[in-house]
Amino acid sequence: MTPIQPQQTPVSSPEDPERVAAFEARIAAGETIEPKDWMPERYRRQLVRMMSQHAHSEIVGMLPEGNWITRAPSLRRKMSLLAKVQDEAGHGLYIYCGTETLGVDRQELIEQLLTGTAKYSSIFNYPTLSWADIGAIGWLVDGAAIVNQTMLAKASYGPYARAMVRICKEENFHKRQGYEIMVTLAAGTPAQRRMAQDALDRWWWPSLMMFGPHDGQSSNSDELMRWGVKRKSNDELRQRFINLTVAQAKAIDLVIPDPQLGFDETTQDWRIGPIDWDEFWRVVKGNGPCNQERLAARRDAHADGEWVRVAAAAYAAKQAKIDSAFEAA
């Protein structure tokens, strides 16, 4: 009988092959791994890495959008953008608390983000230059996230899967509000149409890169798939996203910025031209257009929130004092 958090996995090395085999058999049988179950140290660490990166991405994802809250073109758009940014914060918290069940502290994870040692999705290192970018982010970036997260909702680790189920339910609103913005702009004045097309041109390739390197180049994929954390490969997910999105672009007469885009009759898939992986690695390694700016904004936000945390603690201490004085009386 023990407290429910965190998991009780003893760190033993080398790991007992029989235990690992039993663990892998559980995953093969479709069982869910829970925080207190035994798990290989490598599984635990892969999950901490993947889940904390995911949580950081939700948090950093608020920044490019927050940039447009004050400039949203109508009150309706402003309300939905505010709600969306609030959701991103909530999604970050769901996943942070899922990560904590693996025996790490949220504080540590946040420090890793603020000091730049942790990664987050590279997509958020691109700037939002016009209002249409808010549409493109909802449509493409959240659209890509949904494809990814729908798969992760079946991940072998229970707390991660459950956080994803909750997130997927909410994420559809993000995608639809983004697409609605694109629909409106695409049907607007020539200048608005150009704005929509320009946003699609800039966000299309980075959103395809969100699924990660080609299967052959992805160092973690095999292991994550073997352990049922991922159920589909990067390329499979990317293809699914392309097929969904090309049709949506055509429906509003926007042009996918890829001269090599073509339909493959045999596989019923849209085929794309080569992805610029040099750019991908450049941004991953910290040299994207906004890497510095995002981290600086995040650090400032954390520092500026200090007084709120201090005030909440002081208030709680005062309440506790009053309560105990009442009890004593």
Added chain:
Amino acid sequence: MANESTTQGSRADAAEPRDSQWPLWEVFVQPPGGDPHEHAGSVHAVDAESALQNARDVYARRGEAVSIWVVRSGQITASTPEDMGPFFDPGNDKPYRHPQFYKIPRGIKV
């Protein structure tokens, strides 16, 4: 490595997290319609009242809840996976607890 195991050990034994992020609270949310409270996740908060408010903000933004419970994570006592077999065993050899155990003549609905 050593670092991680220390972290785990201290977290496992302590009712309170060791850092400045405030205690961890487990959140249970009751959906409308009379279903029981269900575990939704956790929040960090300085006291019960703010835990409840954080839980409302994080887990009940779309009418998911008619009631929320928060309880300090360290206050929950739970079975361990090692208990699994023996702890839950007594049910398995008592099929007579289930309606299917009892035979009813063919064609009669009971």
